[in-house]
Amino acid sequence: MAKSTTPTSAPSLLVSPAGRCQLKRYPLRTNDPLQAWDAADELLHQHIAADVTALEATHQPLVLNDQWGALLLPFAHCQVTTVNDSFVSQQGQLANLALNQLSTELTQLDPLATLPQATESVWLKIPKSQSLLEFQLAKLSSELQPGTPLRAAAKSKLFTPAVRELFAKYCDEIDISLIQRKCRVLTARVRSVPLNTEHFMSKWQLTEHNLTLHHHVGVFARNQLDIGARLLLDNLPEPGASEVIDLGCGNGVLGLVYAQSSPSSAVTWVDESHLAVASCRLNIEQNLATTPSYRAVTDDCLSQFTSHSVDLVLCNPPFHQEHAITEHIARQMFRDAKRVLRKGGEMRLVANRHLPYYHPLKRLFKQVKQVASNAKFVVYSCLT
CATH class of the missing domain: 3.40.50.150 (Vaccinia Virus protein VP39)
Incomplete structure (x- = not known):
């Protein structure tokens, strides 16, 4: 018997200590083989669930580079702000909020926008572009209150010596976890560093x-x-x-x-x-x-x-x-x-x-x- 050539859909139900939600990539595709979250998202969910203050409705988190809403959805009850370079990702976040029948005080910003000074925690997926990562860390350090807690996650291979040096330049109290499911989580606190905009053009x-x-x-x-x-x-x-x-x-x-x-x-x-x-x-x-x-x-x-x-x-x-x-x-x-x-x-x-x-x-x-x-x-x- 010939094998079916119909592609298998990736799982769309994300279950973690931070909650349970449906999560799909955007735009929607029939039998999409690509999953809308990864192990790094799930590790950050563990940190979200363990942070008592992050679960309060008055909490004001800042979420960066969340491609489809995996990090946004646990904060749907908060005054949450997301930063994305991708217009498609922003549309995907809105689509997944609607899919899960969630309403939130969501503010979506592009990477050049001014960050909210009232931010109480930062949750960051490390992007593919190292220059973008440095720019985002520089903006966090120049615009947020010193000492603001930050968690960042990615596949272990992205925690290169150069990436570690960037975090050391803009953050204090850095700790990097052991490898779990080929990913790591970095915890730190934002340091105050003036922004040199010319450096990033x-x-x-x-x-x-x-x-x-x-x-x-x-x-x-x-x-x-x-x-x-x-x-x-x-x-x-x-x-x-x-x-x-x-x-x-x-x-x-x-x-x-x-x-x-x-x-x-x-x-x-x-x-x-x-x-x-x-x-x-x-x-x-x-x-x-x-x-x-x-x-x-x-x-x-x-x-x-x-x-x-x-x-x-x-x-x-x-x-x-x-x-x-x-x-x-x-x-x-x-x-x-x-x-x-x-x-x-x-x-x-x-x-x-x-x-x-x-x-x-x-x-x-x-x-x-x-x-x-x-x-x-x-x-x-x-x-x-």
Whole structure:
């Protein structure tokens, strides 16, 4: 008998000392194989349950980098504030609150926002980006009361010597647990350290296009142009498209170069990262004329865009979501691009050669052709 090829759904019921809840990734997918929490979340739940003050309704916790609400839900009875770079994660938190029929005094902030001074405890999942981690620790140290208790958790492999040094720079009374289920928990108290904002901004020149690109922490290609984007820049569509979207824009380089070549085009830069969109807005301001025809927005792919409303989508799609390697984000981008493109419109994208995108693209678009390639990447033109 042939084995079933139907993917198995990951568990969605989280049971821990801090409570019992349903938790799903967002956007919802049928038979999603990826779980919405990990062992590090469960270890922090043990600390939440053991903290008597954290369970009080008047407690004001601050939760950072909680991807889908695993750390938020135990604090739903509190005046809780979350900090996330991801717009999609913020939507996932709201969806999981609704799934569990929980209402809360929730404040959602992006990483650049001012932190609430009344914060009484900090709960942090260590992010993939070390530069983002340092920026978050620096903001905690400059904006919260000295001595505020902090708990941070992650897989043990992320507690590198460099990460430990960052915590030592911004925290006191540091203690790191033994490994449990391949994860560790760090406890500490926030130290008062002035914030040097210039330390956390970077920029580099793209001389062939006369661009200066500015980057906040954690933004893709923060130090140089990635080779996939370079191949697409060398093979952009002809100027003249009326309405253009740079989807998954990062620092905005694709849309910036196209806008240079086609100044009559209205260009919208879209990313789910608040820090990417903030970087993109700065790059538009510094490199292009100020005009209502240029805007940068956060979105879950193109969920907020009208169908059949644009002529061209430029895309350098990701194939990871924090620590999870996955193609579903790119495929959602392809479906959304197909929906928002007018008849005769085009999506021009670059992808790693090893990723199996050609056949999914053929099922969506009227015509798919390869316009360029190198040893690692391929550029596709997809026409509606």
